[in-house]
Amino acid sequence: MDAKFRQAALDYHQYPTPGKVRQSSSKPMRNAHDLALAYSPGVAVACEAIASDPDSARHFTGRSNLVAVISNGTAVLGLGNIGPLASKPVMEGKAALFRHFAGIDAFDLEIDASTPERFIEVVAALEPTFGGINLEDIRAPECFVIEDELRRRMAIPVFHDDQHGTAIVCAAAVTNALLLQAKELSQVRLVTSGAGAAALACVDLLVTMGLPAANVTLTDIDGVITRDRTGMGANMARYARAGPACRLDEVIAGADIFLGLSAPGVLRAELLPLLADRPLILALANPEPEIRPEVVRAVRPDAIVATGRSDYPNQVNNLLCFPFIFRGALDIGATEINAAMKIAAVRALAALAREGGPCPFSSDYIIPDPFDPRLIGAISPAVATAAMASGVATRPIADLDGYRDVLAAIAQP
Ligand SMILES: NC(=O)C1=CN([C@@H]2O[C@H](COP(=O)(O)OP(=O)(O)OC[C@H]3O[C@@H](n4cnc5c(N)ncnc54)[C@H](OP(=O)(O)O)[C@@H]3O)[C@@H](O)[C@H]2O)C=CC1
Ligand SMILES: CC(=O)C(=O)O
Numbered sequence: 189m190d191a192k193f194r195q196a197a198l199d200y201h202q203y204p205t206p207g208k209v210r211q212s213s214s215k216p217m218r219n220a221h222d223l224a225l226a227y228s229p230g231v232a233v234a235c236e237a238i239a240s241d242p243d244s245a246r247h248f249t250g251r252s253n254l255v256a257v258i259s260n261g262t263a264v265l266g267l268g269n270i271g272p273l274a275s276k277p278v279m280e281g282k283a284a285l286f287r288h289f290a291g292i293d294a295f296d297l298e299i300d301a302s303t304p305e306r307f308i309e310v311v312a313a314l315e316p317t318f319g320g321i322n323l324e325d326i327r328a329p330e331c332f333v334i335e336d337e338l339r340r341r342m343a344i345p346v347f348h349d350d351q352h353g354t355a356i357v358c359a360a361a362v363t364n365a366l367l368l369q370a371k372e373l374s375q376v377r378l379v380t381s382g383a384g385a386a387a388l389a390c391v392d393l394l395v396t397m398g399l400p401a402a403n404v405t406l407t408d409i410d411g412v413i414t415r416d417r418t419g420m421g422a423n424m425a426r427y428a429r430a431g432p433a434c435r436l437d438e439v440i441a442g443a444d445i446f447l448g449l450s451a452p453g454v455l456r457a458e459l460l461p462l463l464a465d466r467p468l469i470l471a472l473a474n475p476e477p478e479i480r481p482e483v484v485r486a487v488r489p490d491a492i493v494a495t496g497r498s499d500y501p502n503q504v505n506n507l508l509c510f511p512f513i514f515r516g517a518l519d520i521g522a523t524e525i526n527a528a529m530k531i532a533a534v535r536a537l538a539a540l541a542r543e544g545g546p547c548p549f550s551s552d553y554i555i556p557d558p559f560d561p562r563l564i565g566a567i568s569p570a571v572a573t574a575a576m577a578s579g580v581a582t583r584p585i586a587d588l589d590g591y592r593d594v595l596a597a598i599a600q601p
């Protein structure tokens with residue numbers, strides 16, 4: 189990033205008001221009568237109604253359209269463990285994206301908790317406030333324990349975006365890229381750079397969809413994940429390879445898919461010729477990818493390339509998923525976001541790119557653009573329908589066409 193862009197980013201965050209989100213009142217407060225309704229004595233009526241029927245909170249408060257974006261700042265983008273305060277611009281940003289793209293109210297909570305246990309206690313206590321919990325930028329392996337325990341304890345959707353949001357968008361991109369490349373998921377070989385929250389979830393979802401686990405090689409900062417690694421969780425051990433420790437350079441030959449969810453510049457240009465014909469390169473580290481698309485194009489014009497960034501085509505970023513999956517989940521009162529809902533989101537997202545849109549389906553358009561107004565109308569009803577079919581909807585929607593009309597009004601032009 190050059191100095192001019194860096195200054196523009198700081199100015200954007202600072203002016204005209206510091207930060208990217210603010211709360212506003214949704215009701216008039218013009219006079220004493222409004223105040224009597226909003227506050228004392230009228231507010232007591234709403235409190236009593238909720239005390240006698242907790243479900244009525246969705247009528248008398250903003251809870252059912254309110255999501256918390258929560259982090260402890262331990263794996264912020266690719267910036268590492270920069271702590272909860274420094275993570276705040278990202279979390280405010282995610283909150284703003286919820287509002288902008290899906291009409292969901294969200295605020296960010298950066299929690300200074302040095303242990304998973306403390307983090308879990310704080311978040312679990314927030315259930316009365318929120319309709320859903322979006323966990324963000326929490327490092328592996330703590331993120332797995334945290335999400336599992338919160339899902340167990342809370343009756344509202346708890347979704348670690350870096351795992352599942354990323355996996356959904358990645359799986360849609362892989363589906364479409366392989367279609368263009370005339371390759372089958374069951375036949376391809378995939379090598380990762382990164383074996384953290386995002387990479388493991390992406391691989392897991394692809395394996396659920398038909399990628400043989402035996403065709404996956406995980407690598408991280410210490411090289412290939414081999415069976416003699418100590419301290420591995422079950423979700424990493426599942427992909428650990430036999431054999432001596434080696435580096436990415438030694439296992440990348442013949443790989444059809446490079447899945448980068450790690451750090452800048454890890455995929456060096458001299459490794460590109462080693463990849464299989466027509467490779468798919470997902471260089472998804474933020475803000476700086478594992479390799480820049482222009483470097484790939486110069487060496488491998490047969491490759492399809494995606495990054496997590498907004499300034500290149502094929503933005504494979506969880507932004508394409510999290511606002512819309514929560515929209516669908518909140519609207520039917522889902523108690524969780526389950527596997528069926530995630531697969532429905534993958535299919536809806538992939539289909540949208542194949543239908544065209546601002547660009548024809550091609551190697552530079554394997555995934556829709558984040559500003560595509562069709563996203564909400566395609567993903568949220570698919571997610572809501574899957575939730576209803578899988579028995580996690582507490583408020584099923586009968587009129588899905590009417591629901592689509594409501595969503596169309598939220599979509600940005
Ligand atoms: N495009 C998108 O939508 C998304 C992109 N990301 C990006 O993916 C990256 C990882 O995020 P996340 O999984 O949440 O973080 P984690 O901290 O959970 O995982 C990071 C992983 O990358 C590995 N790693 C770090 N540095 C290197 C390196 N130089 N070479 C190889 N591997 C390395 C780590 O290894 P070790 O543990 O040994 O340090 C770890 O396996 C970030 O850059 C993030 O911005 C994440 C989510 C969504
Ligand atoms: C996009 C995102 O969530 C990340 O890079 O962490």
Ligand SMILES: [Mg+2]
Pocket residue numbers: 265324325349350
């Ligand atoms: Mg993230």
